[in-house]
Amino acid sequence: MLSIANLSSLSRYSSISLAISFPQNPSFLPLLSNRFLCNCVGISSMASPNVVVEYAKSNRSSCKKCSKAISANALRLGLRSKDPRGFDMTKWHHLDCFPRGLESITSVEAIKGFSALKSDDQEALKRMVDGCCGPQDKISDGNEDIVEESVEKSKKLRIHKLDENEDDIKEKNSKKKIHKLDEHVDEVEESNSKKIKLSIHKEEAKLEIAFSVSDIKNTYKDATLLPEWKAFETIIFLERDDNLHDSRKIAAFDFDGCLAKTSVKRIGPDAWSLMYRSIPDKLQSLYNDGYKLVIFTNESNIERWKNKRQVAVDSKIGRLNNFIKHVKVPMQVFIACGIGKSAGQAEDCFRKPKPGMWQIMVKHFNSGIPIDMDQSFYVGDAAGRKDDHSDADIEFAKAVGLKFFVPEEYFGV
Numbered sequence: 001m002l003s004i005a006n007l008s009s010l011s012r013y014s015s016i017s018l019a020i021s022f023p024q025n026p027s028f029l030p031l032l033s034n035r036f037l038c039n040c041v042g043i044s045s046m047a048s049p050n051v052v053v054e055y056a057k058s059n060r061s062s063c064k065k066c067s068k069a070i071s072a073n074a075l076r077l078g079l080r081s082k083d084p085r086g087f088d089m090t091k092w093h094h095l096d097c098f099p100r101g102l103e104s105i106t107s108v109e110a111i112k113g114f115s116a117l118k119s120d121d122q123e124a125l126k127r128m129v130d131g132c133c134g135p136q137d138k139i140s141d142g143n144e145d146i147v148e149e150s151v152e153k154s155k156k157l158r159i160h161k162l163d164e165n166e167d168d169i170k171e172k173n174s175k176k177k178i179h180k181l182d183e184h185v186d187e188v189e190e191s192n193s194k195k196i197k198l199s200i201h202k203e204e205a206k207l208e209i210a211f212s213v214s215d216i217k218n219t220y221k222d223a224t225l226l227p228e229w230k231a232f233e234t235i236i237f238l239e240r241d242d243n244l245h246d247s248r249k250i251a252a253f254d255f256d257g258c259l260a261k262t263s264v265k266r267i268g269p270d271a272w273s274l275m276y277r278s279i280p281d282k283l284q285s286l287y288n289d290g291y292k293l294v295i296f297t298n299e300s301n302i303e304r305w306k307n308k309r310q311v312a313v314d315s316k317i318g319r320l321n322n323f324i325k326h327v328k329v330p331m332q333v334f335i336a337c338g339i340g341k342s343a344g345q346a347e348d349c350f351r352k353p354k355p356g357m358w359q360i361m362v363k364h365f366n367s368g369i370p371i372d373m374d375q376s377f378y379v380g381d382a383a384g385r386k387d388d389h390s391d392a393d394i395e396f397a398k399a400v401g402l403k404f405f406v407p408e409e410y411f412g413v
Contacts, residue, residue, distance in 0.1 A: 001362065009109065020260070031111075033106065035259065042059065044194045049268060050079075050080045050081070050112060051077065051078070051080070051105055051111050051112070052077070052090065052108065052111065052112040052113050052346045053075065053076070053077050053078070053111050053112070053113045053114055053117065053125065054075075054076060054077060054078075054113045054116070055073050055074065055076070055117075056070045056071065056072050056073060056074050056075075056076050056092075056241070057072070058072050058211060058244060058325070059071055059072045059281055059327070060242040060330065061076065061092045061095050061242040062092075062242075062243055062244060063076075063092065063094045063097050064091045064092065064093055064097075065093055065097035065098075065099070066094065066097050068092060070092060074094075075091070075095050075117070075121050075124075076092045076093065076094065076095070077093050077094075077095055077098040077111075078090040078091060078092045078093065079091045080112075082221075089240070091290040092242075095124065095125070095128065095397045098128070099369065100103050100128075105129050105374060108122070108125055108126050109128050110123065111129075113388070114272060119181065130271060141398070155183075165183060169202055172207065193286050209349070209356060209360065211232070211360065211363070211364050215232055215233070216231070216232050217230065217231045217232070218230065218231075219231065220309070220313060220337065221238055221309060222309060222310075223302070223310045223312075223313040224313075225317070226314070226318075226321070227311065227318050228240070228241075229317055232360070233350070234303070234336065234337045234338035234348050234350050234351075235334055235335065235336060235337070235350050235356075235360065236302070236313070236316075236317070236334075236335040236337060237332075237333060237334045237335070237365075238320070238331075238332060241324065241330040241331055241332065242330060243330045244292065244330040244331070244332055245290075245292060245330075246292060246365075246366045246367040246369050247290055247291060247292040247366075247369065248369050248370060248371055248372040248375075248376075249289075249290055249291045249292065249372055249375045249376055250291065250292055250294055250361075250371055250376040250377075250402075251283075251286045251291040251292070251293050251294070251376070251379075252287070252293075252294045252295075252296055252358075252376070252377070252378040252379070252402065253293070253294070253295050253296070253378070253379045253380070254295070254296065254297060254352075254378075254379065254380035254381060254382070254393050255295050255297035255319075256297065257275070257381040257382075257407070258275060258379055258380050258381045258393075258407045259274075259275055259279060259295070259323060259407075260272040260273065260274065260275055260319065260323055261273045261274070261275050262319065267311065267312075267315045268315050269314065269315060269317075269318020269319055269321070269322055270318070270319075270322065271315070272319045272322070274326070275411075276407065276408075276411040278411045278412055279327060279411060280326070280327040280328070282410075282411060283327050283331075284327070284328070284329050287329050287330070292332065292366070293329060293330070293331045293332070294331065294332045294333070294361060295320070295331055295332070295333045295334065295336070296334050296336075296352060296357045296358065296378075296396070297316075297320075297334070297335055297336070298335075298351055298352050298392065299312070299316045299335050299336070300338065300339045300340070300351070301316075302316065302335070302337040303337045303338055303339050304339065318333060318334075320333055320335075326411060332361070332365065333351075334357040334360070336348065336350040336351040336352060336356070336357055338350055338351045339351070352382075352392045352393065352395075352396040353391070353392045353393075353395035353396040353398075353399055354396075354399070355396065355399040355400045358396075358399075358400045359400075373401055373402065376399040376402055376403070377403040377404070377405060378393070378396065378400075378402040378403070378404055378405075379404075379405045379406070379407055379410045380392075380393025380394070380396070380397070380404070380406070380407070381393060381407055382394065383404070383406050394398045
């Protein structure tokens with residue numbers, strides 16, 4: 001007989017299907033954890049997402065149903081829930097594509113952002129909620145009852161089938177299945193350990209960073225951050241770009257001198273140009289191949305310019321925003337604002353070549369997905385060559401165990 005302890009240990013392997021026999025005694029069911037029971041019978045224990053509505057800020061988001069782009073300033077409806085890190089995650093839809101009958105909207109007042117809409121858009125949303133948008137969008141009360149009844153019957157049928165299996169499966173067969181499951185789990189663990197090299201370097205292993213969502217701020221010291229940018233300790237990061245997908249394949253880049261041509265003598269969000277003409281197509285190709293694109297960049301002026309910190313923040317973030325808008329590819333961004341070694345002060349743990357930014361991304365901003373180090377890489381211009389300003393980029397790549405390329409090599413110049 002399969003014990004509760006064994007069920008709990010096996011339930012974390014989502015790729016394994018379990019054939020389970022429940023005893024007829026109903027007092028056994030409460031012993032199962034809510035999480036495991038939900039996985040068995042397909043009943044979700046998660047709370048329903050909130051529904052939000054707004055006008056699209058850009059044309060970078062796409063509808064989760066039809067996969068077509070949502071135009072800037074177009075009305076969009078979203079299902080908002082929490083990701084594993086506790087951040088808001090929104091799945092956007094066109095108004096006509098929003099799933100009717102799947103989410104419970106009792107009234108338009110329950111939709112966040114409704115009061116900020118134009119009057120004609122409010123009316124359209126009211127008609128949708130009331131079920132008066134026409135045959136294509138309308139779900140009658142009778143159909144709603146049928147849907148609910150069908151779902152309930154499906155749940156009961158699955159539980160009933162589990163009960164029937166008790167009479168059909170003998171203890172000998174159960175032991176064989178458990179043995180096969182154990183063998184499969186061992187094979188999965190061994191295969192994963194061979195195929196995916198976890199990005200834990202000796203130097204990184206020594207670096208312990210206490211990260212908490214409550215420590216994330218909307219300001220960096222006395223400087224206000226632009227929308228969707230947040231700060232943690234001496235890092236400024238882009239909270240979430242539309243359509244950014246976490247992945248085991250990471251394509252990481254430096255910014256200044258790698259993706260963008262900049263100068264210390266010029267400041268401002270428009271004081272940059274593309275480093276290489278091939279960059280937009282190259283980044284788009286990586287995104288289409290399933291890579292997550294991440295920028296790791298140092299910017300110590302944000303820390304040094306105490307009297308002009310807001311200017312430094314607006315200049316750096318403005319350039320990054322404009323770059324992402326220009327290449328039209330979703331990217332994750334981390335800016336290390338700390339300074340390097342100085343008299344009586346240790347080097348900031350997030351500033352390259354230290355691996356702090358990488359460690360934060362892997363542990364807290366990739367949905368727990370392990371990194372495939374064989375396919376991931378880093379591109380930067382600070383390679384310690386004769387005319388390079390430093391070796392921070394190549395040493396950063398070594399510190400985290402990534403393959404390294406200089407920009408002229410990678411972008412085919």
